[in-house]
Amino acid sequence: LSEQRQSEQRLLERREGSFATVQGHYYSAPPRIERGWRHHLASTEGRSYLDIVNNVAAVGHAHPRIEEAVTRQLRRLNTNSRFHYSSVVEFSERLAGLLPDPLDTVFLVNSGSEAVDLALRLAIGATGQHDVVALREAYHGWTYASDAVSTSIADNPNALTSRPDWVHTLDSPNSYRGRHRGPQASRYAPEAVHAIAELAASGRPPGAFLAESYYGNAGGVPLPTGYLAEVYAEVRRHGGLAVADEIQVGYGRLGNWFWGFEQQQVVPDIVCVAKAIGNGHPLGAVVTSRAIAERYRDQGYFFSSTGGSPVSSTVGLTVLDILRDEDLQGNALRSGALLKSGLQALGERHPIVGTVHGSGLYLGLELVRDRQSLEPATEETAELCDRMLELGVVVQPTGDHLNILKIKPPLCIDAAAVTFFTATLDRALTELGH
Numbered sequence: 001l002s003e004q005r006q007s008e009q010r011l012l013e014r015r016e017g018s019f020a021t022v023q024g025h026y027y028s029a030p031p032r033i034e035r036g037w038r039h040h041l042a043s044t045e046g047r048s049y050l051d052i053v054n055n056v057a058a059v060g061h062a063h064p065r066i067e068e069a070v071t072r073q074l075r076r077l078n079t080n081s082r083f084h085y086s087s088v089v090e091f092s093e094r095l096a097g098l099l100p101d102p103l104d105t106v107f108l109v110n111s112g113s114e115a116v117d118l119a120l121r122l123a124i125g126a127t128g129q130h131d132v133v134a135l136r137e138a139y140h141g142w143t144y145a146s147d148a149v150s151t152s153i154a155d156n157p158n159a160l161t162s163r164p165d166w167v168h169t170l171d172s173p174n175s176y177r178g179r180h181r182g183p184q185a186s187r188y189a190p191e192a193v194h195a196i197a198e199l200a201a202s203g204r205p206p207g208a209f210l211a212e213s214y215y216g217n218a219g220g221v222p223l224p225t226g227y228l229a230e231v232y233a234e235v236r237r238h239g240g241l242a243v244a245d246e247i248q249v250g251y252g253r254l255g256n257w258f259w260g261f262e263q264q265q266v267v268p269d270i271v272c273v274a275k276a277i278g279n280g281h282p283l284g285a286v287v288t289s290r291a292i293a294e295r296y297r298d299q300g301y302f303f304s305s306t307g308g309s310p311v312s313s314t315v316g317l318t319v320l321d322i323l324r325d326e327d328l329q330g331n332a333l334r335s336g337a338l339l340k341s342g343l344q345a346l347g348e349r350h351p352i353v354g355t356v357h358g359s360g361l362y363l364g365l366e367l368v369r370d371r372q373s374l375e376p377a378t379e380e381t382a383e384l385c386d387r388m389l390e391l392g393v394v395v396q397p398t399g400d401h402l403n404i405l406k407i408k409p410p411l412c413i414d415a416a417a418v419t420f421f422t423a424t425l426d427r428a429l430t431e432l433g434h
């Protein structure tokens, strides 16, 4: 075993020597994961882990239908979307069919960052307005434009002081720990409306307002009732467009709604999708109206060598088939409800549990040192994640204070795994004296 440990250590050192990451890897001594199955991961040491974080592998790890479809397609053809083949047409139609009118035109890219970048370019191109309004405590990607609108200080401590001047941020409309809490959260929308009106009055009407339509990065916090309706209306009043980032929360994960914006009863002008749509294969999409897409035509260029390739489109179609055939949105609703009530029950025994955010299989367990002051239990959350790994569960923190366990497992998670997860959390919280 010690020989194996040494060889694992050498591989980790080689990773650090050759592979550029800014965020680094999870855990100081991460297990080497070379296999996955449904909502389970297996290490080279022969341990299995319950995967609570992988919203990318939405239909589960190593799904045989995806493996078969990709293999078949790779044997036949893989090329770019300037060629004419059926899968890109079928996938674009299926995706557009999942969105309300007038969202009928699909751009296929390779990631969420690209989708957000393109969405902002579409909005700026179509409106001729170069300013963008985004929320604080948000993450939207790493490309030039998507990074510019990423404001989470957990990812970048200088995020709020280093945004380019075309980016304007609004208060994180967090009804749990933001400036306005509980019923007072209804104040966020009029304040946002006021800020947008002031921006327009200063001669900089925004071309786009961008937000996750259910606040994933902040821990799965729903936006206050009516928030997007009011803010979208104000942005549109000044000629701008409403852009929804559905990259984390969309595609059935919320259980009750396929898209986060449905919870807010709005229809965005541009929707960004990624992660779940490719189940780990690089695939992202921007969906908008024909009119907005047409206006962009004489403003900019779009072509992606691999976006919407025959293989990517086949993956996209197969993921949609699996979501439907395995009723995974229904499972998100059912398993999510079981999970949420299990986590809420933990709150009765463990004072560190502040609240449980979220819907379906996008939940956030917020840990606080004091339920009145809401002092974030940041170190305790990190310690808890380390202990959970030892006990066979992969779970990680999110939010600006890294004190919220992000709970977003593959959508196929079952009741046995949910019970194991809550029992293991109970045990770890007890052991750590919380």
Ligand code: PMP
Pocket (backbone or CB within 6 Å): 111, 112, 113, 114, 116, 139, 140, 141, 142, 212, 216, 217, 245, 247, 248, 274, 275
């Ligand atoms: N938007 C949101 C809300 C995200 O969570 C992420 C990824 N964490 C992105 C955009 C960027 O997606 P990608 O990593 O595929 O570029």
